[in-house]
Amino acid sequence: MNITVTLPSQLDDYTGAQRHLVLSLPVNTLTLAGVLDALELKFPGLRFRVVDEHQRIRRHIAMFVGETLVHDLTVPVPDGGRIQIVGALSGG
Amino acid sequence: MNKNREPAATTLLIGTKKGAWCLTLGSDRQLRQLTGPMHLGAVVSHYVEDPRRPGYQLMAVGSGHLGPSVFVSTDAGETWRESTQPPAFAPVGSTARAVDHVFWLTPGHASQPDVWYAGTSPQGLFRSNDGGMSWQEVVGLNHLAEFVDWRGGDKDGTPDGPKLHSVIVDPTDARHLLIGMSSGGIFESHDEGGTWRPLNKGVAMDFYPPKEDGSEYEYGHDPHCVVMHPVHSNRLYHQNHCGIYRMDRDKGETWQRIGDNMPVEIGDIGFPMLVHPRDPETIWVFPMDGSGQWPRTSPQGKPAVYRSHDGGMSWQRLDKGFPVSQAWWTVKRQCMAVDSHDQTGVYLGTTNGQIWGSFDGGDSWQGLAMDLPQIYSVEVAERAE
Numbered sequence: 190m191n192i193t194v195t196l197p198s199q200l201d202d203y204t205g206a207q208r209h210l211v212l213s214l215p216v217n218t219l220t221l222a223g224v225l226d227a228l229e230l231k232f233p234g235l236r237f238r239v240v241d242e243h244q245r246i247r248r249h250i251a252m253f254v255g256e257t258l259v260h261d262l263t264v265p266v267p268d269g270g271r272i273q274i275v276g277a278l279s280g281g
Numbered sequence: 282m283n284k285n286r287e288p289a290a291t292t293l294l295i296g297t298k299k300g301a302w303c304l305t306l307g308s309d310r311q312l313r314q315l316t317g318p319m320h321l322g323a324v325v326s327h328y329v330e331d332p333r334r335p336g337y338q339l340m341a342v343g344s345g346h347l348g349p350s351v352f353v354s355t356d357a358g359e360t361w362r363e364s365t366q367p368p369a370f371a372p373v374g375s376t377a378r379a380v381d382h383v384f385w386l387t388p389g390h391a392s393q394p395d396v397w398y399a400g401t402s403p404q405g406l407f408r409s410n411d412g413g414m415s416w417q418e419v420v421g422l423n424h425l426a427e428f429v430d431w432r433g434g435d436k437d438g439t440p441d442g443p444k445l446h447s448v449i450v451d452p453t454d455a456r457h458l459l460i461g462m463s464s465g466g467i468f469e470s471h472d473e474g475g476t477w478r479p480l481n482k483g484v485a486m487d488f489y490p491p492k493e494d495g496s497e498y499e500y501g502h503d504p505h506c507v508v509m510h511p512v513h514s515n516r517l518y519h520q521n522h523c524g525i526y527r528m529d530r531d532k533g534e535t536w537q538r539i540g541d542n543m544p545v546e547i548g549d550i551g552f553p554m555l556v557h558p559r560d561p562e563t564i565w566v567f568p569m570d571g572s573g574q575w576p577r578t579s580p581q582g583k584p585a586v587y588r589s590h591d592g593g594m595s596w597q598r599l600d601k602g603f604p605v606s607q608a609w610w611t612v613k614r615q616c617m618a619v620d621s622h623d624q625t626g627v628y629l630g631t632t633n634g635q636i637w638g639s640f641d642g643g644d645s646w647q648g649l650a651m652d653l654p655q656i657y658s659v660e661v662a663e664r665a666e
Contacts, residue, residue, distance in 0.1 A: 197346075199346045199347055200347070234363055234365075237367065238347040239347070241348060241380075243372065247346070247347070249346045250347075276346040
């Protein structure tokens with residue numbers, strides 16, 4: 190499965206400022222959790238920065254599958270799907 | 282004067298709302314350099330050097346977006362590595378708390394050179410046995426059945442979250458630990474964190490109704506900053522939401538409100554508290570306005586440090602050099618520090634991003650850096666060279 194991922198500037202220290210990438214994963218089904226696992230392998234430390242110790246998306250992080258804002262990691266991700274992780278607008 | 286004891290250089294480690302900086306003073310107390318930022322844009326709640334290993338530093342780094350972490354430097358802040366296992370809570374029963382930020386860092390006992398402790402928001406205590414690279418819960422506290430009652434509910438925290446702070450390792454006994462919780466109170470362990478008990482007798486709790494039987498609340502208090510004298514470890518002080526207190530452990534376990542000796546128009550509310558590194562009778566506080574709506578500013582907009590040379594029985598106002606009016610800043614709980622010079626250096630960081638220093642024990646003050654972000658912590662690192 191090929192998944193397109195867009196990452197926010199807040200994660201530059203972990204990604205080397207790579208904002209867009211395509212993950213090619215040897216699986217037939219995939220959830221958002223699986224995408225994060227793949228990102229963690231590629232960018233160690235990234236997962237805990239966007240998801241807390243109980244697998245909840247952090248309060249000021251938003252995740253989209255396609256155009257849909259999702260709230261948990263069990264959401265299925267289709268082949269050819271797009272994932273976008275966003276630093277939510279918050280604070281001053 | 283013992284010249285041999287004087288450090289060659291003093292560096293202030295400064296954590297702010299938007300990153301960290303280092304301010305270095307020479308042995309002549311002249312400003313050498315201000316370096317930074319480090320971790321620009323991140324909240325640095327605490328930035329501490331290991332007195333057991335000069336140049337080894339830990340920094341509590343948080344971000345509104347990316348959650349809590351701890352970074353480690355082995356070269357005095359030149360380079361940083363992120364903890365591979367930051368503090369994180371395991372579920373306790375049906376409760377699954379998540380660490381919002383690491384608020385406090387304390388090096389372990391001199392006999393345990395790789396041990397560090399961390400206090401978090403919401404309240405939790407963590408320990409590292411590898412110099413801060415990985416962290417484990419102190420389950421004797423975090424998973425204790427009574428801990429839920431001790432730390433209270435959502436209404437019992439500070440405006441930016443309830444905190445575990447003032448982690449103290451008794452220099453005379455590695456197994457003796459104290460912590461403060463806002464809210465919750467002061468608690469101590471004599472078995473390195475295995476078991477805990479409250480230590481709050483005599484402390485006012487004006488924000489709760491008095492008990493009908495006239496007895497004291499055992500916990501639920503709001504200590505802001507707790508200190509133990511580094512040599513005379515029986516002497517404890519703390520600045521509380523409800524006053525300034527002292528305890529002599531060899532004479533009992535009841536806190537004495539020494540803040541009653543402060544001027545009435547100033548009161549005895551504040552956040553930070555310092556004790557002199559050699560003289561247990563000399564202490565400093567920075568009062569804030571805790572009247573009415575609790576503006577948490579300098580009283581009347583006139584900043585001043587108050588110092589006692591007799592363990593809090595009397596206090597002197599020290600405001601020489603500070604603005605004389607219309608200065609509405611205050612000082613957070615880990616934003617005052619003291620050095621080891623014979624002519625004691627006292628330092629503070631303000632809510633409007635200023636670093637002030639005194640090189641005469643607080644008698645007079647001068648601005649050292651005036652345009653940093655809001656200061657969250659100030660610690661001293663000294664180099665013998």
